[in-house]
Structure formats: structure tokens, C-alpha cells
Amino acid sequence: MGDADAKKSEAANGEEIPMDGSIQGFESLHRLLEASLKPEIFKEVSRLLIGLNCGRPLERIALPESVGTLSSSHDFDIQAFQFHAEKEVMRQPQIVRVGLIQNSIALLTTAPFPDQKKAILQKLKPMIDAAGMSGVNILCLQEAWMMPFAFCTREKRWCEFAETVDGESTLFLQDLARKYNMVIVSPILERDINHGETIWNTAVIIGNQGNIIGKHRKNHIPRVGDFNESTYYMEGNTGHPVFETAYGKIAVNICYGRHHPLNWLAFGLNGAEIVFNPSATVGELSEPMWPIEARNAAIANSFFVGSINRVGTEVFPNPFTSGDGKPQHADFGHFYGSSHFSAPDASCTPSLSHYRDGLLISDMDLNLCRQIKDKWGFRMTARYELYAETLSQYLKPDFTPQVIVDPLLKK
Structure with a gap:
């Protein structure tokens, strides 16, 4: 573990970034990106990586x-x-x-x-x-x-x-x-x-x-x-x-x-x-x-x-x-x-x-x-009856997938 924990990368500004997947490493990289990118680009990268909770960072x-x-x-x-x-x-x-x-x-x-x-x-x-x-x-x-x-x-x-x-x-x-x-x-x-x-x-x-x-x-x-x-x-x-x-x-x-x-x-x-x-x-x-x-x-x-x-x-x-x-x-x-x-x-x-x-x-x-x-209404808009029917058919030994073949493929 000691060698692995010692893994670091030096950024252009001289800051050492732990390359161990840790929160400390994440935050060092976060600071580097914040300093390197335009504010609006940095904000968008952060939003995509870890999302926003109720519209704001954790x-x-x-x-x-x-x-x-x-x-x-x-x-x-x-x-x-x-x-x-x-x-x-x-x-x-x-x-x-x-x-x-x-x-x-x-x-x-x-x-x-x-x-x-x-x-x-x-x-x-x-x-x-x-x-x-x-x-x-x-x-x-x-x-x-x-x-x-x-x-x-x-x-x-x-x-x-x-x-x-x-x-x-x-x-x-x-x-x-x-x-x-x-x-x-x-x-x-x-x-x-x-x-x-x-x-x-x-x-x-x-x-x-x-x-x-x-x-x-x-x-x-x-x-x-x-x-x-x-x-x-x-x-x-x-x-x-x-x-x-x-x-x-x-x-x-x-x-x-x-x-x-x-x-x-x-x-x-x-x-x-x-x-x-x-x-x-x-x-x-x-x-x-x-x-x-x-x-x-x-x-x-x-x-x-x-x-x-x-x-x-x-x-x-x-x-x-x-x-x-x-x-x-x-x-x-x-x-x-x-x-x-x-x-x-x-x-x-x-x-x-x-x-x-x-x-x-x-x-x-x-x-x-x-x-x-x-x-989002995921539970409300789900079609459980369709899923249940497909699963019940799939479990039968004579199940046939619902595949519609282009009739022209046979010519």
C-alpha cells in the first residue's frame, strides 16, 4: 500500500496530485481544472462528472x-x-x-x-x-x-x-x-x-x-x-x-x-x-x-x-x-x-x-x-405488465423471440 499511496503527478503549477483515486486527488485535480478552464467550461465538466444535487454542488x-x-x-x-x-x-x-x-x-x-x-x-x-x-x-x-x-x-x-x-x-x-x-x-x-x-x-x-x-x-x-x-x-x-x-x-x-x-x-x-x-x-x-x-x-x-x-x-x-x-x-x-x-x-x-x-x-x-x-414519473410510466408478459414467455422452453423479419431478406 505504501508505494501505491505515494503515486503522484505534478501539475504545471507545481501542485502534486495524488493519483490514487482518492478524494484528495479528486480535489487537487478539481483545483487544477478550475484554474485551467474557463469558469463556464469548468462548471459544465464538474456537472457532468459528479452531477448537481438540487441544482448545486454537494x-x-x-x-x-x-x-x-x-x-x-x-x-x-x-x-x-x-x-x-x-x-x-x-x-x-x-x-x-x-x-x-x-x-x-x-x-x-x-x-x-x-x-x-x-x-x-x-x-x-x-x-x-x-x-x-x-x-x-x-x-x-x-x-x-x-x-x-x-x-x-x-x-x-x-x-x-x-x-x-x-x-x-x-x-x-x-x-x-x-x-x-x-x-x-x-x-x-x-x-x-x-x-x-x-x-x-x-x-x-x-x-x-x-x-x-x-x-x-x-x-x-x-x-x-x-x-x-x-x-x-x-x-x-x-x-x-x-x-x-x-x-x-x-x-x-x-x-x-x-x-x-x-x-x-x-x-x-x-x-x-x-x-x-x-x-x-x-x-x-x-x-x-x-x-x-x-x-x-x-x-x-x-x-x-x-x-x-x-x-x-x-x-x-x-x-x-x-x-x-x-x-x-x-x-x-x-x-x-x-x-x-x-x-x-x-x-x-x-x-x-x-x-x-x-x-x-x-x-x-x-x-x-x-x-x-x-x-420523472419512472414508476408511473413503467409498463410492468408488458415486462411481466415478456418474462413469462421467456421462461417457457418453447420461447420464440419477438423478431419481425424483413420479408425481402428471403428473396
């Missing part, structure tokens, strides 16, 4: 000094922004403070498994404390946060990290949820002891009083190169649940589900106001998609999206192959972080770093969800 949130001290002493970034909604006559603002945590693993994958688990709990504790001290109402952690993302290896020994929904990580987070009156979304590798010890990729939703509200199991399982995760778990069986919490209606679209528009749609149809996308994905595979898919989902479904990706390169003891003709290797590639929030009005926050652990915080007025529905 505002920063001032956090307590103690939070900054905590982030410095434990070496993680912390950034905070605010999404507004228009003032309404009949409704008060529904402002909720939401947090995302991205992080690298705490020990090498060769360390004993109990030590790895203990170390990641110790590493995450200050970051969760920082969220709680900042007044975060809902916090989401990254996919399989309690372990290395070992699913590329296809070695069954990593199943030892699987735990029950009320297991070690949940007990750890329940205390913090109660302490900070905070809802916590905890994506884990679940061991379902009631169904033959089946393994699932699961998000546990812990209420602000420390109770378990429910769980959701990952709907879509990748079979793409190293990400052949069906060695460990299969498609989930929990549908598209939306969890009504003390602070709003939330859902969890785990990782690969972000590539499936109908998955996002179903959470929206069930009333989600915020959908989290805890992920683990590497640059070579998906980075061009990363800033597009969640933002598009927020627009199309009139909800907020919190996108989280882990950080770092995780090297495993035994090399593995991907079935793609490439030589055997011992790592996935670089998990590029870049966690961010997207809003239904097409605005988004800058992303966290490509290389550094971080906590991203956002205030969001949930009134914006209905306001955008009223403005």
Missing part, C-alpha cells in the same frame, strides 16, 4: 475534531458530504446519516485463522467508533468483511470463516449498534446449521437496539474467471427484502447483483430508500463499470445507493488457476476501493481512495426519493 459536512484524531491515529481516511432535497410544505425533512467502510485485510492470509479474525475486529473497531462518534445512523461494511476474499482459491478450508447469523461478528457489532444507536449492515459468510450447514453469502441487518432485524442472501453468484464463487455458495433464497429500520427502508444488493438491473428494480418495487452494494471487485475486471452501474440504479429506481469495495491485494499461500488460459497465480488482483454514494437525482459523491482504508459519510434527505419519482 456540500461537505464538518465532523468532530475527535473523529479526525481517531482517523489519523489509526491511518484511515474519513470524508463526509451532504445530499439535500427541496423543502416541502406537507412533509418535514427526513435526514439520515449513512456510512460506508472500505478496508484491507489486517494480517497476511498465511496467519492462523483465529488471529486473522481477531485482527480484523481490532482494525474495524476504531473505524466503527469513528462512524458512531460522527452520528452515523446506518453503517454498512464490505462484502465478507471478516475474512480474506478467498473464494478464488476454491479451497474448502476457507469455509472455517463461515459463522451463524448470530455468531461472533454479529455479537461484536450488536454491542456497537447499541452503544451508538446505529443500524449496522454486516455482510458475512453464513453457515446455515438448520439446513445441513449450507454456506451462504449473507448480509445481516442489526438494528439500532442491537437486535437482529433479518438477513438477505446474495441473489447472483459470479462465474467469471477467478470469481467462480459457486464453489462455496449458490444463489440466495431470500428474495428482495427491504428492512424498515428506525432510520429508513434499506436493502442490500450484494456485489455481483449490481450487474443485474432487475435485481435493483425488485428492491425498489419493495420500497427501498437506500440500497447498499457491498462488493469485492478488482480493477482489471470491473473498474470501468464501477462508477456507472450504481449511479444508474439510483436514477432508474429513485433511491440512494451506497457502493463499497474492499482495498488491497490479497495473496494466498497456494497458487490457483482461473480456467481462462492464464498462468497460475496467487492473488485476484488489486481491490480498488473507490466507495461512494449515488443519489436519485444523478448526483454522487467523489470516491474514497483506490488504496487506503476509509470511512465515507453522507447526510441524505430521503424526501428526495419521492421528489424524483414525482419529477
Whole structure:
């Protein structure tokens, strides 16, 4: 991480710009563009890159000094922004403070498994404390946060990290949820002891009083190169649940589900106001998609999206192959972080770093969800009956695509 964090580019004016995808790098580039371009051109470039929230740029949130001290002493970034909604006559603002945590693993994958688990709990504790001290109402952690993302290896020994929904990580987070009156979304590798010890990729939703509200199991399982995760778990069986919490209606679209528009749609149809996308994905595979898919989902479904990706390169003891003709290797590639929030009005926050652990915080007025529905009418103008008919026909073995052939092509 040290070499990567040191990547910089020197602008013509002598300012060093961090080339790590961080918010600091974004803001340095922002200043450079502002100085280099005509004001009207700069304003237009900024509008297209990150959008405008209710017609104006996002505002920063001032956090307590103690939070900054905590982030410095434990070496993680912390950034905070605010999404507004228009003032309404009949409704008060529904402002909720939401947090995302991205992080690298705490020990090498060769360390004993109990030590790895203990170390990641110790590493995450200050970051969760920082969220709680900042007044975060809902916090989401990254996919399989309690372990290395070992699913590329296809070695069954990593199943030892699987735990029950009320297991070690949940007990750890329940205390913090109660302490900070905070809802916590905890994506884990679940061991379902009631169904033959089946393994699932699961998000546990812990209420602000420390109770378990429910769980959701990952709907879509990748079979793409190293990400052949069906060695460990299969498609989930929990549908598209939306969890009504003390602070709003939330859902969890785990990782690969972000590539499936109908998955996002179903959470929206069930009333989600915020959908989290805890992920683990590497640059070579998906980075061009990363800033597009969640933002598009927020627009199309009139909800907020919190996108989280882990950080770092995780090297495993035994090399593995991907079935793609490439030589055997011992790592996935670089998990590029870049966690961010997207809003239904097409605005988004800058992303966290490509290389550094971080906590991203956002205030969001949930009134914006209905306001955008009223403005664009996507839900009202959708033709669900047509989509349902097409899907019902598609599922039949004798399905024939609706293609009208030019009769002159046959002459």
C-alpha cells in the first residue's frame, strides 16, 4: 500500500496530485481544472462528472475534531458530504446519516485463522467508533468483511470463516449498534446449521437496539474467471427484502447483483430508500463499470445507493488457476476501493481512495426519493405488465423471440 499511496503527478503549477483515486486527488485535480478552464467550461465538466444535487454542488459536512484524531491515529481516511432535497410544505425533512467502510485485510492470509479474525475486529473497531462518534445512523461494511476474499482459491478450508447469523461478528457489532444507536449492515459468510450447514453469502441487518432485524442472501453468484464463487455458495433464497429500520427502508444488493438491473428494480418495487452494494471487485475486471452501474440504479429506481469495495491485494499461500488460459497465480488482483454514494437525482459523491482504508459519510434527505419519482414519473410510466408478459414467455422452453423479419431478406 505504501508505494501505491505515494503515486503522484505534478501539475504545471507545481501542485502534486495524488493519483490514487482518492478524494484528495479528486480535489487537487478539481483545483487544477478550475484554474485551467474557463469558469463556464469548468462548471459544465464538474456537472457532468459528479452531477448537481438540487441544482448545486454537494456540500461537505464538518465532523468532530475527535473523529479526525481517531482517523489519523489509526491511518484511515474519513470524508463526509451532504445530499439535500427541496423543502416541502406537507412533509418535514427526513435526514439520515449513512456510512460506508472500505478496508484491507489486517494480517497476511498465511496467519492462523483465529488471529486473522481477531485482527480484523481490532482494525474495524476504531473505524466503527469513528462512524458512531460522527452520528452515523446506518453503517454498512464490505462484502465478507471478516475474512480474506478467498473464494478464488476454491479451497474448502476457507469455509472455517463461515459463522451463524448470530455468531461472533454479529455479537461484536450488536454491542456497537447499541452503544451508538446505529443500524449496522454486516455482510458475512453464513453457515446455515438448520439446513445441513449450507454456506451462504449473507448480509445481516442489526438494528439500532442491537437486535437482529433479518438477513438477505446474495441473489447472483459470479462465474467469471477467478470469481467462480459457486464453489462455496449458490444463489440466495431470500428474495428482495427491504428492512424498515428506525432510520429508513434499506436493502442490500450484494456485489455481483449490481450487474443485474432487475435485481435493483425488485428492491425498489419493495420500497427501498437506500440500497447498499457491498462488493469485492478488482480493477482489471470491473473498474470501468464501477462508477456507472450504481449511479444508474439510483436514477432508474429513485433511491440512494451506497457502493463499497474492499482495498488491497490479497495473496494466498497456494497458487490457483482461473480456467481462462492464464498462468497460475496467487492473488485476484488489486481491490480498488473507490466507495461512494449515488443519489436519485444523478448526483454522487467523489470516491474514497483506490488504496487506503476509509470511512465515507453522507447526510441524505430521503424526501428526495419521492421528489424524483414525482419529477420523472419512472414508476408511473413503467409498463410492468408488458415486462411481466415478456418474462413469462421467456421462461417457457418453447420461447420464440419477438423478431419481425424483413420479408425481402428471403428473396
